[in-house]
Amino acid sequence: MSxxxxxxxxxxxxxxxxxxxxxxARLVTVARDPLTSLPFQSGxxxxxxxxxxxxxRYYPLAMLFxxxxxxxxxxxxxxxxxxxxxxxxxxxxxxxLGVLMxxxxxxxxxxxxxxx
Amino acid sequence: xxxxxxxARMAVRRPHVLVVEVPGxxxxxxxxxxxxxxxxxxxxxxPADADILLTCGTPGPEFSEIVDPVWxxxxxxxxxxxxxxxxxxxxxxxxxxxxxxxxxVQREDAEARTAAAGGTPDEHGDMDxxDMDxxDMDxxxxxxxxxxxxxxxxxxxxRDGLDLDVLQVRLGPVLQHWPAGLVVRCSLQGDVVTDAxxxxxxxxxxxxxxxxxxxxxxxxxxxxxxxxYCDQAxxxxxxxxLERLSLRAIRLRDAVLDDVPIGKVAAEVERLGERLRRSRTxxxxxxxxxxVHERLIALLDGARTALLGDADTAAPLRSPAAETERLERIPxxxxxxxxxxxxxxxxxxxxxxxxxxxxxSDRG
Amino acid sequence: MADGILQVGPLGTVIxxxxxxxxxxxxxxxxxxxxxxxxxxxxxxxxAAPVWEGARLLRQRRRTIVAADSLLWRIGVVGLLVVAxxxxxxVPLGAWTVADLSVGVVWxxxxxxxxxxxxxxxxxxxxxxxxxxxxxxxxxQALSYELPLMFALTGPAIAAGSLRVGEVVAAQEELxxxxxxxxxxxxxxxxxxxxxxxxxxxxxxxxxIAGGVLAELSGVDRLLLLAGRYALLSAGAGFAVALFLGGxxxxxxxxxxxxxxxxxxxxxxxxxxxRLLPVVRPDRxxxxxxxxxxxxxxxxxxxxxxxxxx
Numbered sequence: 001m002s003x004x005x006x007x008x009x010x011x012x013x014x015x016x017x018x019x020x021x022x023x024x025a026r027l028v029t030v031a032r033d034p035l036t037s038l039p040f041q042s043g044x045x046x047x048x049x050x051x052x053x054x055x056x057r058y059y060p061l062a063m064l065f066x067x068x069x070x071x072x073x074x075x076x077x078x079x080x081x082x083x084x085x086x087x088x089x090x091x092x093x094x095x096x097l098g099v100l101m102x103x104x105x106x107x108x109x110x111x112x113x114x115x116x
Numbered sequence: 117x118x119x120x121x122x123x124a125r126m127a128v129r130r131p132h133v134l135v136v137e138v139p140g141x142x143x144x145x146x147x148x149x150x151x152x153x154x155x156x157x158x159x160x161x162x163p164a165d166a167d168i169l170l171t172c173g174t175p176g177p178e179f180s181e182i183v184d185p186v187w188x189x190x191x192x193x194x195x196x197x198x199x200x201x202x203x204x205x206x207x208x209x210x211x212x213x214x215x216x217x218x219x220x221v222q223r224e225d226a227e228a229r230t231a232a233a234g235g236t237p238d239e240h241g242d243m244d245x246x247d248m249d250x251x252d253m254d255x256x257x258x259x260x261x262x263x264x265x266x267x268x269x270x271x272x273x274x275r276d277g278l279d280l281d282v283l284q285v286r287l288g289p290v291l292q293h294w295p296a297g298l299v300v301r302c303s304l305q306g307d308v309v310t311d312a313x314x315x316x317x318x319x320x321x322x323x324x325x326x327x328x329x330x331x332x333x334x335x336x337x338x339x340x341x342x343x344x345y346c347d348q349a350x351x352x353x354x355x356x357x358l359e360r361l362s363l364r365a366i367r368l369r370d371a372v373l374d375d376v377p378i379g380k381v382a383a384e385v386e387r388l389g390e391r392l393r394r395s396r397t398x399x400x401x402x403x404x405x406x407x408v409h410e411r412l413i414a415l416l417d418g419a420r421t422a423l424l425g426d427a428d429t430a431a432p433l434r435s436p437a438a439e440t441e442r443l444e445r446i447p448x449x450x451x452x453x454x455x456x457x458x459x460x461x462x463x464x465x466x467x468x469x470x471x472x473x474x475x476x477s478d479r480g
Numbered sequence: 481m482a483d484g485i486l487q488v489g490p491l492g493t494v495i496x497x498x499x500x501x502x503x504x505x506x507x508x509x510x511x512x513x514x515x516x517x518x519x520x521x522x523x524x525x526x527x528a529a530p531v532w533e534g535a536r537l538l539r540q541r542r543r544t545i546v547a548a549d550s551l552l553w554r555i556g557v558v559g560l561l562v563v564a565x566x567x568x569x570x571v572p573l574g575a576w577t578v579a580d581l582s583v584g585v586v587w588x589x590x591x592x593x594x595x596x597x598x599x600x601x602x603x604x605x606x607x608x609x610x611x612x613x614x615x616x617x618x619x620x621q622a623l624s625y626e627l628p629l630m631f632a633l634t635g636p637a638i639a640a641g642s643l644r645v646g647e648v649v650a651a652q653e654e655l656x657x658x659x660x661x662x663x664x665x666x667x668x669x670x671x672x673x674x675x676x677x678x679x680x681x682x683x684x685x686x687x688x689i690a691g692g693v694l695a696e697l698s699g700v701d702r703l704l705l706l707a708g709r710y711a712l713l714s715a716g717a718g719f720a721v722a723l724f725l726g727g728x729x730x731x732x733x734x735x736x737x738x739x740x741x742x743x744x745x746x747x748x749x750x751x752x753x754x755r756l757l758p759v760v761r762p763d764r765x766x767x768x769x770x771x772x773x774x775x776x777x778x779x780x781x782x783x784x785x786x787x788x789x790x
Binding site for chain 2: 516518519520521525526528529531532533535536538539540541542543546547609610613616617679680682683686687688689690691694695696697698699702754755756757758759760761763764
Binding site: 002003004005006007009010011013014015017018021022024025028029030031034035036037038039040041042046049050051052054056057058061062064065068069072075076079080081082083084085086087089090093094097101104105108113114115 | 487488489490492493494496497501537538539540541542543544545546547549558561562565566568569578579580581582583585586587589604606607608609610611612616619620623624626627630631634637638641642643690695696698699700703704762763766767770771774775778782785786788789
């Protein structure tokens with residue numbers, strides 16, 4: 001448990017470091033209040049707010065990623081016991097990964113990995 | 117000695133400079149970049165990144181209206197300078213460093229900006245509000261005040277039939293590795309260009325740096341043409357973040373301008389072209405952008421042929437009509453690409469916006 | 481375990497923080513020196529770049545953008561440095577570690593996934609088209625680098641039969657994992673470069689979109705983000721040493737010296753790679769990452785697990 005206590009201390013130290021940087025900056029900066037500016041658009045005024053429904057062209061890839069990412073949940077505990085469990089565990093895991101990989105190849109042929 | 121002064125002195129050791137080139141003043145910009153490199157100062161790629169705003173050349177009224185807001189976006193400490201001749205640059209940069217160091221002036225500047233911002237945001241917002249075309253808005257809620265007087269993005273059907281927002285984003289004229297004065301109005305869905313239109317903002321007067329080389333004007337023209345090609349190749353390489361190769365092209369550009377014997381430079385240019393032709397990483401990274409690799413090599417070929425031509429006759433300038441035609445091809449080339457691809461395609465075209473801008477200002 | 485890993489008290493966090501700071505500044509100095517050499521100036525003054533840059537950004541005024549999502553923006557800006565420090569907590573220095581977690585490897589992985597959110601927040605929060613594109617570019621890139629990175633991390637864990645970083649280091653007493661897991665090592669290093677938004681994987685902060693996620697940042701905010709990037713590179717280099725390069729093992733010098741020396745060596749390569757390779761646009765990366773790199777890492781894992789169960 002003390003490991004996580006140290007992690008917590010580390011988090012506090014990290015925030016303290018960031019806070020100190022902000023503190024030093026307040027001391028030496030030419031102006032403490034931030035400048036309110038328009039976003040940079042090569043000199044033009046933006047005609048609408050940038051925050052919008054963005055076209056993330058990689059959404060099919062994101063789906064594929066999720067499938068594989070959930071698999072990682074099994075991978076870590078498996079990594080710890082595979083040496084004790086033996087070849088059976090290896091076969092099971094890699095058949096599973098092979099099935100996933102087949103899915104990736106299918107998605108690739110469907111064009112999910114190309115966006116443009 | 118107080119802390120502020122110590123930090124200030126350290127802070128001005130390596131200022132960042134946002135360089136803006138007005139069409140026709142490419143030579144001045146090249147000299148400025150060279151001076152920055154010599155000093156170890158850093159070219160900025162956005163106003164947020166810059167301490168110094170350096171305008172190379174005399175912008176026309178429309179161009180000025182673009183540069184002023186950019187100046188407003190520099191965080192400060194900030195200094196604004198303008199150069200028309202390359203030899204003004206070192207002095208201007210020295211002066212800028214002194215001005216950056218002056219804490220009192222910079223603090224006053226900051227306070228003045230705060231005061232100005234405090235007084236006018238409403239007025240500013242209202243002004244924009246009137247400009248907005250409410251009838252086009254999807255929301256239809258006219259009474260809702262828009263933050264900062266800026267509208268919300270409107271929906272549009274994308275290529276997959278999804279209803280996604282469209283942003284109207286203008287690329288240029290203030291942009292690194294970008295043809296001087298060029299403005300591309302893009303409709304963006306995500307980072308995909310769905311529509312584009314092109315214009316060039318002219319300078320205040322007729323100014324082509326290549327006829328401006330002084331006594332050896334004709335001789336200088338061949339070299340200037342070659343330097344321009346090298347510069348454009350360096351820009352493409354810089355967009356690809358190939359720093360070594362980009363620097364090689366820039367050194368060649370400077371050597372061409374420096375009256376290094378033509379045969380020697382031409383051989384070097386050829387060697388770089390050969391290197392780029394053979395580079396697997398380069399061809400792989402632009403594989404999905406047809407023509408970019410070829411045009412990049414063509415730029416270096418152009419640099420070499422300009423040198424090998426008779427040095428005593430002027431290299432023929434592209435005609436404004438031909439150049440305008442090339443500009444008008446841009447929308448067709450970049451529609452459907454993402455911003456990264458569009459930037460590479462535009463950079464690889466090797467546009468000579470100065471010719472078009474000069475004609476534009478003639479007409480005006 | 482005779483020469484196992486010793487968890488230090490809470491004060492160790494301060495030492496770890498200072499060390500990471502020093503290593504990160506050295507990395508930035510190295511980059512400055514290489515850059516100066518390339519541009520034909522002397523290397524030594526170039527190495528001072530992080531000092532001048534730090535002073536410049538501390539003195540510079542901060543910016544905020546009209547209608548920016550300030551809270552989310554700041555979380556992203558501060559977050560990279562915080563995450564880097566939380567990563568370092570499980571990186572052993574010689575025989576000491578800040579947090580000897582039983583799932584240290586998973587912790588590191590969890591922290592590098594945080595980077596997804598943080599970089600995107602920096603891009604989103606600014607309410608600027610360029611920054612927004614940068615943020616989403618990073619997500620596109622992350623979809624490609626994360627899986628190979630995760631699988632590369634499991635290689636050493638399988639071989640050591642433990643997710644505890646100390647035990648992974650101890651398992652390399654006879655043979656460093658890099659020797660028989662070169663693919664996993666290379667992929668891990670590439671992953672470090674990628675989650676640090678660095679060099680070939682720096683498209684999210686690309687020059688073609690005015691600095692992308694960096695486009696609207698000035699002053700101390702920008703400093704924190706730049707520092708966070710170097711800190712992430714440094715933490716990643718440190719973890720690579722623990723997982724693949726035998727941690728603190730080495731002759732003559734104490735273990736902590738070896739950890740530092742190896743970390744700096746790996747870090748120098750990671751920093752230097754920026755000047756050697758072109759920026760890889762995320763859409764160019766996807767196909768290679770999923771069809772070439774991912775199967776390669778899986779084969780590496782297969783090899784490792786077959787060796788382990790024999």
